[in-house]
Amino acid sequence: VTVLPDEQTPPRRMPARRGKGEALRSEILEAASDLLAESGDVATVSLRAVARRVGIATTSIYLHFPDLDALILAVKRQRFGELGECLETALAAAGTDPVAGLRAVGRGYVAFGLAHPGHYRVMFSASTREAGADAFGLETFDTLTAVVARALDLPSLDPGVELVSTNLWTFVHGLVHLRTARPSFAWPDLDAQIDDMVDRTLGHRAPD
Amino acid sequence: VTVLPDEQTPPRRMPARRGKGEALRSEILEAASDLLAESGDVATVSLRAVARRVGIATTSIYLHFPDLDALILAVKRQRFGELGECLETALAAAGTDPVAGLRAVGRGYVAFGLAHPGHYRVMFSASTREAGADAFGLETFDTLTAVVARALDLPSLDPGVELVSTNLWTFVHGLVHLRTARPSFAWPDLDAQIDDMVDRTLGHRAPD
């Protein structure tokens, strides 16, 4: 058998410079992230699929992550960071009015979730056997609590603030999750849903 | 090699009477249901695992279901039926007060979800490629709409009723899903969360 010169030969990856293996690490992370975004399901992602996507040998992943769980956990961590930044940005852009701030945070949360439905599902999927994964996103919740306290003009530790914050988080979470799970339901206007909830929660009458 | 008389020989299943293969069908459904309840994840259930649980040959499942998707769909359908019955029962037990009825439906929904977290997740997991699976639970939503209309004393078709119903469903869904996804979060009292939401939604002041 003659080996043709332009055969579909696997282009062996040029190893990174000493101490600079981090480049491949990022590529692996991004590929895993893409796969999770597409499927929205942790169970459908495999080391081999990630390696295929990056164009490397499966075993090369072990150079950067101890196993699949660790890789997925790293993706989750990254996305939670992004969600946090998203909310901070939305809040900063909303100006000084406390109610506008709360509305902006709610809309920002929902916008993030609906823009990345696969990632959002993964972020709140039943934990991989990993222990601490359950505590993800707590700082984000603190952001929400602070905004609610400001909007209600109460101290952050007030039990009413705790209840309202929790219920608003519950609501926006349900909004993202249910809309992605039931895309063909006859959903009302998105902002109308959010505003109505914020208004009723703050005790304003909804604008008629 | 001598065959020991009391060897762990597979006890071949006694075939059902003619026309009464339905018995095994139920056993298969129940086993699949149990596996889904335990994992809460469609992707971890396999035909072979179901067969193992029932104690039959894997191929026997094909006598009753065309494939794994159909089996899982059958389980989903069953659970949605149960959820519907649950809400009807809770509503009937709540007496004639419209607000009490709404509260009862909310509590019933959440109670069902938290009592069967694995099933609840499966019911709202990204659809198997099956088409109509997306429409599950619509009658249940109609029940909620009727109760909300009664509590607000408005016709069922009023846009306000639609918005409130949708937002309440969104809320109870979020409550179930988020609590099961974040079991170690410092959750407030469950009924306090539900009642607070119902009260604010109906425009009552929460009891101080």
Added chain:
DNA sequence: TGTACATCAGTGAACGCGCGTTCACTGATGTAC
């Protein structure tokens, strides 16, 4: 300046496993005659 060598990044063959699906089968039950 030159050479031997350790190190680091990445490879690829091989393993054992669980999976869905196929196919020819077994054997008791009921029916035709």
Added chain:
DNA sequence: TGTACATCAGTGAACGCGCGTTCACTGATGTAC
């Protein structure tokens, strides 16, 4: 009443596939002397 046979419920071996993980390897880069 007896016997041949179709039918129905369920079996089990075999297939090809994708998976995680192991292990010995390759080859360029940097360092010691």
